[in-house]
Amino acid sequence: MSELVPAVAAANYQSLAASHQQCIACGDPQMNPLTLGLRFSTTPASSVVADCRITAAWQGYSGIMHGGVISTLLDAAMTHCLFHHGVKALTAELNVKFVRPVAVGLQLRVSAALVKQRRAVFWLNAELADSSAIYATAAAKFVTVAEI
Numbered sequence: 001m002s003e004l005v006p007a008v009a010a011a012n013y014q015s016l017a018a019s020h021q022q023c024i025a026c027g028d029p030q031m032n033p034l035t036l037g038l039r040f041s042t043t044p045a046s047s048v049v050a051d052c053r054i055t056a057a058w059q060g061y062s063g064i065m066h067g068g069v070i071s072t073l074l075d076a077a078m079t080h081c082l083f084h085h086g087v088k089a090l091t092a093e094l095n096v097k098f099v100r101p102v103a104v105g106l107q108l109r110v111s112a113a114l115v116k117q118r119r120a121v122f123w124l125n126a127e128l129a130d131s132s133a134i135y136a137t138a139a140a141k142f143v144t145v146a147e148i
């Protein structure tokens, strides 16, 4: 395994994070009223976290969060983790494990960490959890491309 790219300065992270203001996951509500409105912060361990309340707008079956939206949260966390390392990349593969149903109204935290990289390919893990349980986990591969 090659050494991981280091985390970048907060200003660089903010400029990458602000580069997609219409994003469905973390955009500006003025520019995309449908955005989930995630706001990530970086941690000293070079991962990222965002707190979110599961709203009724995110449900599939009555009262239960839609798995596609869960996947979006996890994917967004991993994308932001790459921003935190100064990397802009596309999701190439995303594997999600839905551990237990997520009830509307829960207050959860989504987090992600970079685990491995080789040339243009980056492996990351993510988790949706609260202090008492893990609700979903993900493992993904991202690939950098010249133009995003």
Ligand SMILES: CCCCCCCC(=O)SCCNC(=O)CCNC(=O)[C@H](O)C(C)(C)COP(=O)(O)OP(=O)(O)OC[C@H]1O[C@@H](n2cnc3c(N)ncnc32)[C@H](O)[C@@H]1OP(=O)(O)O
Pocket (backbone or CB within 6 Å): 020, 023, 025, 026, 075, 076, 077, 079, 080, 089, 090, 091, 092, 093, 118, 119, 120, 121, 141, 143, 144, 145
């Ligand atoms: C909150 C912010 C949210 C922002 C958005 C969140 C992230 C997203 O949703 S991105 C959108 C969804 N993803 C996409 O649209 C990606 C669509 N797919 C693609 O564009 C291409 O298949 C892409 C770029 C992933 C790979 O392109 P491809 O032409 O195969 O790349 P290529 O140049 O051949 O290979 C580059 C490297 O990637 C590797 N690679 C390509 N695909 C994969 C894969 N699935 N798994 C592992 N490695 C892969 C290759 O082996 C190669 O590795 P190396 O450099 O070590 O030899």
